[in-house]
Amino acid sequence: MIELTLFLHLFFLSFVLINCQQLQWTLLSEVPSGDGPTPRRNAAMGFDSSFLILYGGRDQSGMPTQDTFAFNILQGYWERLNFPNPP
Incomplete structure (x- = not known):
């Protein structure tokens, strides 16, 4: 199992994904599409091993x-989720 750490700064939507086993990091703000x-x-x-909501x-x-x-x-x-009646 790969241990990944996600650091983020939401105001600027900056994401850095750290792979602790391979000692590599990826600046996800350059990668995301959608x-x-x-x-x-x-x-x-909230987040789990695959998604950040x-x-x-x-x-x-x-x-x-x-x-x-x-x-x-x-x-x-990224994917926008549409709900009929947001809180």
């Missing part, structure tokens, strides 16, 4: 957002 989120702060986030937060002007995104950590792409 329908990704805009820069934000105060977002809620990002919900809401405030944009650069301070306005709240209610969008949800999934980032596939292993394949390096």
